[in-house]
Amino acid sequence: MARFLLVFFCGLAVAQEDPALEKRVRDLSSELRCLVCQNQTLADSNAPLAVDLRNQVREQLKSGKSERDVVAFLVARYGDFVLYRPPLQANTVLLWLGPFILLAFGLFLLFLRIRRKVLAPELSDADRARAARLLE
Amino acid sequence: MKLAWVLGAFVALLVLLAVGLRLNPREVPSPLIGKPAPAFELPLLAAPDKIFSQKDMLGRVWVLNVWASWCAPCLVEHPQITRLAAGAVPVVGLNYKDAREDAMPWLARNGNPFVASVYDGAGRIALDYGVYGVPETYVIDRQGVIRYKRIGPVTPEILKEKIEPLLKELNG
Numbered sequence: 001m002a003r004f005l006l007v008f009f010c011g012l013a014v015a016q017e018d019p020a021l022e023k024r025v026r027d028l029s030s031e032l033r034c035l036v037c038q039n040q041t042l043a044d045s046n047a048p049l050a051v052d053l054r055n056q057v058r059e060q061l062k063s064g065k066s067e068r069d070v071v072a073f074l075v076a077r078y079g080d081f082v083l084y085r086p087p088l089q090a091n092t093v094l095l096w097l098g099p100f101i102l103l104a105f106g107l108f109l110l111f112l113r114i115r116r117k118v119l120a121p122e123l124s125d126a127d128r129a130r131a132a133r134l135l136e
Numbered sequence: 137m138k139l140a141w142v143l144g145a146f147v148a149l150l151v152l153l154a155v156g157l158r159l160n161p162r163e164v165p166s167p168l169i170g171k172p173a174p175a176f177e178l179p180l181l182a183a184p185d186k187i188f189s190q191k192d193m194l195g196r197v198w199v200l201n202v203w204a205s206w207c208a209p210c211l212v213e214h215p216q217i218t219r220l221a222a223g224a225v226p227v228v229g230l231n232y233k234d235a236r237e238d239a240m241p242w243l244a245r246n247g248n249p250f251v252a253s254v255y256d257g258a259g260r261i262a263l264d265y266g267v268y269g270v271p272e273t274y275v276i277d278r279q280g281v282i283r284y285k286r287i288g289p290v291t292p293e294i295l296k297e298k299i300e301p302l303l304k305e306l307n308g
Binding site: 036049053076080081 | 165166233259264265266268
Protein backbone atom coordinates (compact mmCIF):
# COMPACT_ATOMS: atom_id res chain seq x y z
CA MET A 1 0.00 0.00 0.00
CA ALA A 2 2.76 2.37 0.98
CA ARG A 3 4.55 1.56 -2.25
CA PHE A 4 1.38 2.14 -4.21
CA LEU A 5 0.87 5.53 -2.56
CA LEU A 6 4.47 6.47 -3.29
CA VAL A 7 4.06 5.59 -6.96
CA PHE A 8 0.77 7.46 -7.01
CA PHE A 9 2.23 10.64 -5.54
CA CYS A 10 5.32 10.48 -7.70
CA GLY A 11 3.05 10.26 -10.74
CA LEU A 12 1.10 13.20 -9.46
CA ALA A 13 4.26 15.23 -8.90
CA VAL A 14 5.39 14.68 -12.48
CA ALA A 15 1.97 15.55 -13.84
CA GLN A 16 1.83 18.74 -11.85
CA GLU A 17 5.25 19.90 -12.92
CA ASP A 18 4.24 23.00 -14.81
CA PRO A 19 2.36 21.80 -17.90
CA ALA A 20 2.75 25.24 -19.48
CA LEU A 21 6.54 24.92 -19.34
CA GLU A 22 6.40 21.38 -20.70
CA LYS A 23 4.30 22.61 -23.60
CA ARG A 24 6.83 25.35 -24.37
CA VAL A 25 9.66 22.82 -24.24
CA ARG A 26 7.75 20.51 -26.57
CA ASP A 27 6.79 23.28 -29.00
CA LEU A 28 10.31 24.63 -29.19
CA SER A 29 12.03 21.28 -29.46
CA SER A 30 9.79 20.23 -32.34
CA GLU A 31 11.28 23.15 -34.29
CA LEU A 32 14.81 21.91 -33.63
CA ARG A 33 16.79 19.18 -35.29
CA CYS A 34 18.38 16.35 -33.38
CA LEU A 35 21.97 16.30 -34.60
CA VAL A 36 22.49 12.60 -34.01
CA CYS A 37 19.50 11.35 -35.97
CA GLN A 38 19.23 14.19 -38.37
CA ASN A 39 15.75 13.64 -39.68
CA GLN A 40 14.15 13.69 -36.27
CA THR A 41 13.22 16.68 -34.22
CA LEU A 42 14.63 17.19 -30.77
CA ALA A 43 11.16 16.47 -29.42
CA ASP A 44 10.89 13.08 -31.17
CA SER A 45 14.38 11.78 -30.62
CA ASN A 46 15.50 9.74 -27.67
CA ALA A 47 19.20 9.87 -28.46
CA PRO A 48 21.14 10.76 -25.30
CA LEU A 49 22.21 14.05 -26.84
CA ALA A 50 18.60 14.96 -27.64
CA VAL A 51 17.64 14.25 -24.04
CA ASP A 52 20.50 16.50 -22.85
CA LEU A 53 19.48 19.25 -25.22
CA ARG A 54 15.83 19.00 -24.24
CA ASN A 55 16.86 19.32 -20.60
CA GLN A 56 18.95 22.31 -21.57
CA VAL A 57 15.95 23.87 -23.31
CA ARG A 58 13.76 23.23 -20.25
CA GLU A 59 16.37 24.60 -17.85
CA GLN A 60 16.81 27.77 -19.85
CA LEU A 61 13.10 28.41 -20.36
CA LYS A 62 12.56 27.80 -16.66
CA SER A 63 15.22 30.36 -15.77
CA GLY A 64 13.18 32.95 -17.66
CA LYS A 65 14.91 32.95 -21.05
CA SER A 66 12.79 33.45 -24.12
CA GLU A 67 12.42 30.99 -27.00
CA ARG A 68 14.58 33.28 -29.07
CA ASP A 69 17.40 33.20 -26.48
CA VAL A 70 17.37 29.41 -26.40
CA VAL A 71 17.46 29.18 -30.20
CA ALA A 72 20.38 31.64 -30.28
CA PHE A 73 22.19 29.52 -27.67
CA LEU A 74 21.82 26.39 -29.80
CA VAL A 75 22.65 28.08 -33.11
CA ALA A 76 25.86 29.49 -31.58
CA ARG A 77 26.96 25.93 -30.79
CA TYR A 78 25.52 23.78 -33.57
CA GLY A 79 24.92 26.27 -36.38
CA ASP A 80 21.79 27.01 -38.40
CA PHE A 81 21.57 23.28 -39.01
CA VAL A 82 19.65 22.79 -35.73
CA LEU A 83 16.81 24.84 -37.13
CA TYR A 84 14.15 22.98 -39.06
CA ARG A 85 13.14 26.32 -40.56
CA PRO A 86 16.33 27.74 -42.04
CA PRO A 87 16.58 31.54 -41.75
CA LEU A 88 16.40 33.65 -44.91
CA GLN A 89 19.95 34.84 -45.48
CA ALA A 90 22.47 35.18 -48.30
CA ASN A 91 23.35 31.47 -48.49
CA THR A 92 19.75 30.27 -48.23
CA VAL A 93 18.16 32.62 -50.77
CA LEU A 94 18.16 29.93 -53.45
CA LEU A 95 16.60 27.47 -51.02
CA TRP A 96 13.74 29.81 -50.20
CA LEU A 97 13.20 31.39 -53.62
CA GLY A 98 14.21 28.44 -55.85
CA PRO A 99 10.73 26.87 -55.95
CA PHE A 100 9.16 30.21 -56.89
CA ILE A 101 11.75 30.78 -59.60
CA LEU A 102 10.99 27.32 -61.02
CA LEU A 103 7.26 28.03 -60.84
CA ALA A 104 7.70 31.33 -62.67
CA PHE A 105 9.79 29.58 -65.32
CA GLY A 106 7.12 26.91 -65.77
CA LEU A 107 4.36 29.51 -66.07
CA PHE A 108 6.45 31.35 -68.65
CA LEU A 109 6.84 28.18 -70.74
CA LEU A 110 3.11 27.51 -70.46
CA PHE A 111 2.35 31.06 -71.54
CA LEU A 112 4.60 30.71 -74.62
CA ARG A 113 2.93 27.46 -75.58
CA ILE A 114 -0.59 28.77 -75.21
CA ARG A 115 0.23 31.89 -77.16
CA ARG A 116 1.69 29.86 -79.98
CA LYS A 117 -1.53 27.84 -80.14
CA VAL A 118 -3.71 30.96 -80.05
CA LEU A 119 -1.68 32.73 -82.68
CA ALA A 120 -1.69 29.72 -84.97
CA PRO A 121 -3.03 30.90 -88.37
CA GLU A 122 -6.72 30.41 -88.94
CA LEU A 123 -7.73 28.05 -91.68
CA SER A 124 -7.83 29.63 -95.09
CA ASP A 125 -10.87 29.30 -97.37
CA ALA A 126 -9.01 26.79 -99.48
CA ASP A 127 -8.30 24.66 -96.40
CA ARG A 128 -11.96 24.80 -95.38
CA ALA A 129 -13.07 23.73 -98.82
CA ARG A 130 -10.59 20.85 -98.74
CA ALA A 131 -11.75 19.77 -95.28
CA ALA A 132 -15.37 19.89 -96.37
CA ARG A 133 -14.52 17.72 -99.39
CA LEU A 134 -12.75 15.18 -97.25
CA LEU A 135 -15.64 15.01 -94.78
CA GLU A 136 -18.27 14.37 -97.36
CA MET B 137 16.20 20.80 -81.26
CA LYS B 138 13.84 19.11 -78.85
CA LEU B 139 16.34 16.29 -78.38
CA ALA B 140 19.03 18.83 -77.51
CA TRP B 141 16.79 20.28 -74.79
CA VAL B 142 16.04 16.90 -73.27
CA LEU B 143 19.69 15.89 -73.44
CA GLY B 144 20.74 19.18 -71.88
CA ALA B 145 18.27 18.78 -69.01
CA PHE B 146 19.45 15.21 -68.46
CA VAL B 147 23.11 16.19 -68.32
CA ALA B 148 22.29 19.07 -65.93
CA LEU B 149 20.45 16.64 -63.66
CA LEU B 150 23.36 14.22 -63.82
CA VAL B 151 25.83 16.91 -62.77
CA LEU B 152 23.55 17.99 -59.94
CA LEU B 153 23.29 14.41 -58.65
CA ALA B 154 27.00 13.74 -59.10
CA VAL B 155 27.83 16.69 -56.88
CA GLY B 156 24.93 16.30 -54.45
CA LEU B 157 25.41 12.62 -53.74
CA ARG B 158 29.06 13.13 -52.93
CA LEU B 159 28.33 15.61 -50.16
CA ASN B 160 28.20 14.21 -46.66
CA PRO B 161 25.01 15.37 -44.96
CA ARG B 162 26.49 14.46 -41.58
CA GLU B 163 29.22 17.02 -41.99
CA VAL B 164 27.67 19.97 -40.24
CA PRO B 165 29.84 23.06 -40.57
CA SER B 166 30.69 24.23 -37.07
CA PRO B 167 29.88 27.84 -36.22
CA LEU B 168 32.72 27.72 -33.69
CA ILE B 169 35.54 27.99 -36.23
CA GLY B 170 37.27 31.35 -35.73
CA LYS B 171 35.64 31.83 -32.32
CA PRO B 172 37.34 31.64 -28.92
CA ALA B 173 37.26 28.16 -27.41
CA PRO B 174 34.40 28.11 -24.86
CA ALA B 175 35.63 28.55 -21.30
CA PHE B 176 35.68 25.64 -18.89
CA GLU B 177 36.98 24.74 -15.49
CA LEU B 178 36.80 21.01 -15.11
CA PRO B 179 38.35 18.49 -12.74
CA LEU B 180 41.09 16.27 -14.09
CA LEU B 181 40.13 12.71 -14.89
CA ALA B 182 42.95 11.32 -12.78
CA ALA B 183 42.73 13.86 -9.96
CA PRO B 184 39.16 15.06 -9.23
CA ASP B 185 40.42 17.77 -6.87
CA LYS B 186 42.57 19.45 -9.52
CA ILE B 187 40.93 21.94 -11.86
CA PHE B 188 42.01 22.47 -15.45
CA SER B 189 40.89 25.37 -17.63
CA GLN B 190 41.28 26.16 -21.32
CA LYS B 191 43.13 29.29 -20.10
CA ASP B 192 45.99 27.08 -18.96
CA MET B 193 46.80 26.46 -22.62
CA LEU B 194 46.86 30.13 -23.73
CA GLY B 195 50.01 30.97 -25.67
CA ARG B 196 50.33 27.46 -27.06
CA VAL B 197 48.88 25.73 -30.08
CA TRP B 198 47.00 22.71 -28.78
CA VAL B 199 44.48 20.05 -29.64
CA LEU B 200 41.35 19.16 -27.70
CA ASN B 201 40.11 15.62 -28.23
CA VAL B 202 36.66 14.63 -26.97
CA TRP B 203 36.55 10.92 -26.19
CA ALA B 204 34.87 8.28 -24.07
CA SER B 205 35.61 4.69 -23.15
CA TRP B 206 32.19 3.60 -24.51
CA CYS B 207 32.94 5.15 -27.89
CA ALA B 208 34.21 2.59 -30.39
CA PRO B 209 35.41 5.09 -33.04
CA CYS B 210 37.55 6.69 -30.32
CA LEU B 211 39.55 3.48 -30.18
CA VAL B 212 39.83 3.52 -33.98
CA GLU B 213 41.31 7.01 -34.02
CA HIS B 214 43.53 6.44 -30.98
CA PRO B 215 46.68 5.65 -33.00
CA GLN B 216 46.27 8.97 -34.84
CA ILE B 217 45.80 10.90 -31.60
CA THR B 218 48.85 9.13 -30.19
CA ARG B 219 50.84 10.06 -33.27
CA LEU B 220 49.65 13.64 -33.01
CA ALA B 221 50.70 13.82 -29.36
CA ALA B 222 54.10 12.31 -30.17
CA GLY B 223 54.75 15.40 -32.30
CA ALA B 224 55.33 18.73 -30.62
CA VAL B 225 51.67 19.50 -29.99
CA PRO B 226 50.01 19.01 -26.59
CA VAL B 227 46.73 17.11 -26.77
CA VAL B 228 44.18 17.61 -24.02
CA GLY B 229 41.52 14.94 -23.61
CA LEU B 230 37.95 15.75 -22.69
CA ASN B 231 36.38 12.63 -21.27
CA TYR B 232 32.71 12.86 -22.27
CA LYS B 233 29.80 11.34 -20.32
CA ASP B 234 31.95 8.56 -19.05
CA ALA B 235 32.64 6.94 -15.70
CA ARG B 236 36.06 7.43 -14.15
CA GLU B 237 36.33 3.71 -13.38
CA ASP B 238 35.83 2.94 -17.09
CA ALA B 239 37.92 5.77 -18.49
CA MET B 240 41.06 5.21 -16.41
CA PRO B 241 41.48 1.52 -17.38
CA TRP B 242 40.79 2.48 -21.01
CA LEU B 243 43.77 4.84 -20.93
CA ALA B 244 45.91 2.26 -19.14
CA ARG B 245 44.99 -0.32 -21.77
CA ASN B 246 45.33 1.78 -24.90
CA GLY B 247 47.99 4.27 -23.87
CA ASN B 248 47.54 7.79 -22.62
CA PRO B 249 48.62 10.39 -25.18
CA PHE B 250 47.06 13.32 -23.29
CA VAL B 251 49.02 15.98 -21.41
CA ALA B 252 45.86 16.25 -19.34
CA SER B 253 42.40 14.71 -19.43
CA VAL B 254 39.50 16.68 -18.07
CA TYR B 255 36.36 14.98 -16.89
CA ASP B 256 32.97 16.13 -18.20
CA GLY B 257 30.66 13.51 -16.75
CA ALA B 258 27.44 15.41 -17.48
CA GLY B 259 28.52 16.50 -20.96
CA ARG B 260 27.80 20.09 -20.01
CA ILE B 261 31.01 21.60 -21.40
CA ALA B 262 30.89 19.39 -24.48
CA LEU B 263 27.55 21.05 -25.20
CA ASP B 264 29.30 24.42 -25.29
CA TYR B 265 31.72 22.96 -27.82
CA GLY B 266 28.81 21.78 -29.97
CA VAL B 267 29.77 18.13 -29.55
CA TYR B 268 27.26 15.74 -31.06
CA GLY B 269 29.26 12.80 -32.26
CA VAL B 270 32.22 11.57 -30.28
CA PRO B 271 35.09 11.58 -31.05
CA GLU B 272 35.55 15.22 -31.93
CA THR B 273 38.84 17.00 -32.32
CA TYR B 274 39.60 20.72 -32.14
CA VAL B 275 42.74 22.61 -33.10
CA ILE B 276 43.12 25.75 -30.99
CA ASP B 277 45.67 28.46 -31.65
CA ARG B 278 47.86 30.53 -29.32
CA GLN B 279 45.13 33.11 -28.80
CA GLY B 280 42.70 30.41 -27.76
CA VAL B 281 40.72 30.54 -31.01
CA ILE B 282 39.30 27.36 -32.55
CA ARG B 283 40.82 26.94 -36.01
CA TYR B 284 39.63 23.51 -37.02
CA LYS B 285 37.09 20.97 -35.90
CA ARG B 286 36.79 17.34 -36.88
CA ILE B 287 33.59 15.46 -36.07
CA GLY B 288 34.15 11.72 -36.01
CA PRO B 289 37.41 9.80 -35.92
CA VAL B 290 40.62 11.37 -37.16
CA THR B 291 41.82 9.20 -40.03
CA PRO B 292 45.47 9.01 -41.12
CA GLU B 293 44.49 11.03 -44.23
CA ILE B 294 42.88 13.80 -42.22
CA LEU B 295 45.84 13.88 -39.89
CA LYS B 296 48.25 14.19 -42.81
CA GLU B 297 46.25 16.48 -45.07
CA LYS B 298 44.40 18.73 -42.66
CA ILE B 299 45.63 18.72 -39.08
CA GLU B 300 49.41 18.45 -39.45
CA PRO B 301 49.69 21.22 -42.10
CA LEU B 302 47.48 23.47 -39.98
CA LEU B 303 49.59 22.83 -36.88
CA LYS B 304 52.74 23.56 -38.84
CA GLU B 305 51.24 26.82 -40.08
CA LEU B 306 50.09 27.86 -36.62
CA ASN B 307 53.40 26.98 -35.01
CA GLY B 308 55.45 28.49 -37.82
